[in-house]
Amino acid sequence: MSVLVVGSVAFDSIKTPFGDAPEILGGSASYFSVAASYFTEVRLVAVVGSDFPESNLQVFSSKGVDLRGLERVPGKTFRWAGEYSRNMNYRTTLDTQLNVFADFSPKIPPDYARSEYLFLGNIHPGLQSNVLQQVHRPRLVACDTMNYWISGERAALLETLKQIDILIINDQETCELAGTEVLPEAIRKVLALGPRILVMKRGENGICLVGPGMRFFVPAFPVEEVMDPTGAGDSFAGGFMGYLAGADTDDFESLKKAAVCGSVMASFCVEKFGLNRLTELTFPEITERYHEFHRMTQFAEL
Amino acid sequence: MSVLVVGSVAFDSIKTPFGDAPEILGGSASYFSVAASYFTEVRLVAVVGSDFPESNLQVFSSKGVDLRGLERVPGKTFRWAGEYSRNMNYRTTLDTQLNVFADFSPKIPPDYARSEYLFLGNIHPGLQSNVLQQVHRPRLVACDTMNYWISGERAALLETLKQIDILIINDQETCELAGTEVLPEAIRKVLALGPRILVMKRGENGICLVGPGMRFFVPAFPVEEVMDPTGAGDSFAGGFMGYLAGADTDDFESLKKAAVCGSVMASFCVEKFGLNRLTELTFPEITERYHEFHRMTQFAEL
Numbered sequence: 001m002s003v004l005v006v007g008s009v010a011f012d013s014i015k016t017p018f019g020d021a022p023e024i025l026g027g028s029a030s031y032f033s034v035a036a037s038y039f040t041e042v043r044l045v046a047v048v049g050s051d052f053p054e055s056n057l058q059v060f061s062s063k064g065v066d067l068r069g070l071e072r073v074p075g076k077t078f079r080w081a082g083e084y085s086r087n088m089n090y091r092t093t094l095d096t097q098l099n100v101f102a103d104f105s106p107k108i109p110p111d112y113a114r115s116e117y118l119f120l121g122n123i124h125p126g127l128q129s130n131v132l133q134q135v136h137r138p139r140l141v142a143c144d145t146m147n148y149w150i151s152g153e154r155a156a157l158l159e160t161l162k163q164i165d166i167l168i169i170n171d172q173e174t175c176e177l178a179g180t181e182v183l184p185e186a187i188r189k190v191l192a193l194g195p196r197i198l199v200m201k202r203g204e205n206g207i208c209l210v211g212p213g214m215r216f217f218v219p220a221f222p223v224e225e226v227m228d229p230t231g232a233g234d235s236f237a238g239g240f241m242g243y244l245a246g247a248d249t250d251d252f253e254s255l256k257k258a259a260v261c262g263s264v265m266a267s268f269c270v271e272k273f274g275l276n277r278l279t280e281l282t283f284p285e286i287t288e289r290y291h292e293f294h295r296m297t298q299f300a301e302l
Numbered sequence: 303m304s305v306l307v308v309g310s311v312a313f314d315s316i317k318t319p320f321g322d323a324p325e326i327l328g329g330s331a332s333y334f335s336v337a338a339s340y341f342t343e344v345r346l347v348a349v350v351g352s353d354f355p356e357s358n359l360q361v362f363s364s365k366g367v368d369l370r371g372l373e374r375v376p377g378k379t380f381r382w383a384g385e386y387s388r389n390m391n392y393r394t395t396l397d398t399q400l401n402v403f404a405d406f407s408p409k410i411p412p413d414y415a416r417s418e419y420l421f422l423g424n425i426h427p428g429l430q431s432n433v434l435q436q437v438h439r440p441r442l443v444a445c446d447t448m449n450y451w452i453s454g455e456r457a458a459l460l461e462t463l464k465q466i467d468i469l470i471i472n473d474q475e476t477c478e479l480a481g482t483e484v485l486p487e488a489i490r491k492v493l494a495l496g497p498r499i500l501v502m503k504r505g506e507n508g509i510c511l512v513g514p515g516m517r518f519f520v521p522a523f524p525v526e527e528v529m530d531p532t533g534a535g536d537s538f539a540g541g542f543m544g545y546l547a548g549a550d551t552d553d554f555e556s557l558k559k560a561a562v563c564g565s566v567m568a569s570f571c572v573e574k575f576g577l578n579r580l581t582e583l584t585f586p587e588i589t590e591r592y593h594e595f596h597r598m599t600q601f602a603e604l
Contacts, residue, residue, distance in 0.1 A: 087483050181389050183506075184526055204485075205507040206521070215598050219508070219519035224486055256601040290604045296517050297599050299558040302592045 002041035002066070003245035004138075005032045006106045006131050007121020007234070009046040009070070013081035013095070014273060016088065018227045024274040025056045027078065028121035028144065031231035034278045035238025035265040036119075037063035038286055040246035043112050045069035045131075049077040049100045059279060068109050075100040088226050089203075108134040117245035119237055120164070122146050125157040132163050140250050142166035142241055143195075144233070150176050161194040165250075168237050170201040199240065199259065201233050209259050216256050221267035221293065228273045232266040235278060239265030264289045304343035304368070305547035306440075307334045308408045308433050309423020309536070311348040311372070315383035315397070316575060318390065320529045326576040327358050329380065330423035330446065333533035336580045337540025337567040338421075339365035340588055342548035345414050347371035347433075351379040351402045361581060371411050377402040390528050391505075410436040419547035421539055422466070424448050427459040434465050442552050444468035444543055445497075446535070452478050460495060467552075469497040470539050473504050501542065501561065503535050511561050518558050523569035523595065530575045534568040537580060541567030566591045 007029030014021045029046045036042045043066045052072065060067055078101035081094040106127055116139040120128040128143060143164040149157050150173060157177075161167065167190065171183065177193070178186035187210050190198050197211035206219040240262035247254055264286055271277045309331030316323045331348045338344045345368045354374065362369055380403035383396040408429055418441040422430040430445060445466045451459050452475060459479075463469065469492065473485065479495070480488035489512050492500050499513035508521040542564035549556055566588055573579045 184524055202507070205504070206519075208521075215524065216601070217508075217521035217598055218601075219510075219521070222486055222517065253602060257604065260601055261604070287604050294601070294603055296519050297601075299518070299520075299562055299596070299599075300555060301596055302559065302563070302589055 001116045001245045001248045002043055003036055003117040003119060003241050004043040004045065004069075004108075004112050004115035004135070005029050005036070005119045005121060005238075005241075006045040006108075006128075007032060007119075007123060008078055008101055008104075009044075009048050009052075010078040010080055010101070012230060012274065013079070014228055014230055015083040015094075016228050016273075017084070017086050018225075019273070021228070021273040023079070025059060026080065026230060026274055028234045030060075030275060031234035031269065031278070032119060032121060032238040032241075033060060033065045034063055034275055035235040035269070036242030036245070037065055038265075038281065038283055039239065039242030039261065040117075042066065042242070043069055043115060045106050045108060045112070047071040047073060047100050047104045049073065049075045052077050059275065063279070069107075069112060071107065073100050082230070084229065088229050091229070106131050106134075116140070116248070117241055118142070119241045120144065120160070121234065122149075125149050125153050125160040128160045129156065129163065132160075140165050140241075140244060142168055142199075142237065144168050144237060145173065147173060147176055158193060164195050166197045166199060167195040168199040168201065168233075168240070170203070170233065174198065174200050197255070201236060207236070207259050207263055209255060214252050214255065216252075216259060218256075218259050218263050218293065219297065221263060221289065223267050223270055226270045229270050230274065232269050235269035236262035236266040239263070260290055260293050261286075263293065303418045303547045303550045304345055305338050305419040305421060305543050306345045306347065306371075306410070306414050306417035306437070307331050307338070307421045307423060307540075307543075308347040308410075308430075309334060309421075309425060310380055310403055310406075311346075311350050311354075312380040312382050312403070314532060314576065315381070316530055316532055317385040317396075318530050318575075319386070319388050320527075321575070323530070323575040325381070327361060328382065328532060328576055330533075330536045332362075332577060333536035333571065333580070334421060334423060334540035334543075335362060335367045336365055336577055337537040337571070338544030338547070339367055340567075340583065340585055341541065341544030341563065344368065344544070345371055345417060347408050347410060347414070349373040349375060349402050349406045351375065351377045354379050361577065365581070371409075371414060373409065375402050384532070386531065390531050393531075408433050408436075418442070418550070419543055420444070421543045422446065422462070423536065427451050427455050427462040430462045431458065431465065434462075442467050442543075442546060444470055444501075444539065446470050446539060447475065449475060449478055463496040466497050468499045468501060470501045470535075470542070471503065472535065473502055476500065476502050499557070503538060509538070509561050509565055511557060516554050516557065518554075518561060520558075520561050520565050520595065521599065523565060523591065525569050525572055528572045531572050532576065534571050537571035538564035538568040541565070562592055562595050563588075565595065
């Protein structure tokens with residue numbers, strides 16, 4: 001089965017302690033698409049400006065990503081600039097130019113309307129709901145969001161959350177959405193808002209997947225040198241949803257495997273700037289790291 | 303096989319958001335002993351004052367802990383008072399009265415000198431080395447320490463580290479000992495100081511065990527309501543060393559199971575104040591939670 005992703009495609013200017021990368025291909029939908037492409041067919045819905053070069057389109061098409069949903073409109077592509085602290089734990093946004101993304105109103109091509117797996121990247125929750133109105137109810141809808149929408153567009157976000165299956169956010173966002181710092185309580189409250197499953201990203205502390213009768217933890221891969229954390233969360237989502245769509249299943253055992261696939265893709269993502277590591281991957285490298293995750297976490301019964 | 307522990311026995315006065323517990327039984331060796339007692343025979347070396355009541359001795363003896371190494375000297379027992387922040391992530395020491403612990407010089411009873419499993423609790427590293435001189439080299443020596451010794455008694459600590467097998471400390475201590483904030487680098491540097499294996503406690507983020515060809519992660523159990531985090535680290539060490547001594551083995555597969563047993567004991571420890579939860583446990587409760595850890599972390603190969 002293919003997976004449909006709606007999100008941003010952007011030019012990122014990134015500073016980390018390892019160097020500068022000006023105006024490289026980024027955006028939530030870009031990381032998601034490339035990560036998911038190793039597991040299944042990907043359909044990308046996003047918008048770029050007239051300055052978006054052919055070479056960047058080829059990054060996607062070389063991975064077999066279906067670009068019929070990538071709108072190209074007059075104007076400049078979304079630009080973001082950020083800088084990471086020395087230990088990479090903090091990120092400062094230096095500049096945001098929404099450009100053509102400011103008026104982004106996702107149009108789902110008719111051929112995409114029956115996609116069974118859908119990922120709503122981090123865009124205005126009203127747009128996320130709008131996407132859901134344009135498609136035949138998929139088998140599985142996953143969704144990302146951020147503090148900006150949690151505090152600024154709460155009503156619209158709560159509406160979206162009622163319509164999705166899986167919410168993929170980080171631990172701070174979970175607490176902010178729930179209005180409590182106590183994680184077990186926060187998780188319960190978030191699950192009461194609609195999503196059947198919460199996949200909580202905890203950075204270097206890995207992933208926690210919670211749902212009815214489900215509780216699964218996977219650590220972050222101990223990457224030797226994190227060059228650039230940008231896109232790790234979207235790469236996780238890409239590996240996660242890509243695996244589920246490719247396997248066409250959503251039982252607990254598959255969700256676990258999907259969470260590991262997501263963690264594998266996130267761990268590769270941060271090893272080089274931007275999409276550089278994700279685009280050069282081979283599937284054997286992915287299965288080898290999956291196996292390494294297995295070795296790192298498996299133990300016998302008492 | 304039995305496990306020998308050298309450390310503190312104290313009266314703790316603890317404030318958490320859930321209440322106050324004045325002058326309850328505590329200390330590193332107390333938590334370690336009770337936790338380890340579910341897996342093997344425990345030999346306790348520590349010192350208490352003349353104010354230490356018979357009822358507290360019974361806490362240990364009811365668990366079969368061998369108290370021949372527990373010295374009783376004139377004066378008052380070590381007292382510590384602390385308060386936890388609302389989310390339990392921070393602890394403020396309100397009062398420390400070393401009392402008889404100030405002159406503690408561990409004397410290992412002759413019958414204990416051939417103990418094959420030894421845990422050096424968090425005491426002056428010079429005393430830890432002194433204990434090692436009093437025993438026939440055990441099969442496995444594990445050791446704890448803290449920031450106070452890392453910064454204040456570095457030379458003595460480095461001497462101790464050369465003589466041990468397993469260092470059990472938290473992530474901040476690992477970074478401070480290594481002199482770097484970059485964890486993979488810190489882990490490498492700490493392992494170069496002597497210990498064959500580093501077991502790094504990461505609080506609510508679980509445990510990481512690293513050694514030559516070994517890398518293992520176990521998450522923290524998602525305890526519904528943490529009442530009192532005091533003693534969690536020592537309870538981990540007790541479950542960890544207790545399991546290894548009971549099984550009389552230290553291969554990688556056993557070290558993994560030991561790390562899970564430790565995590566199980568730590569998760570029980572924090573559910574009530576002081577030793578209240580640890581002392582009332584049954585072995586079936588322990589195996590059931592071990593099994594729950596298994597369910598939470600195991601996944602199939604791709």
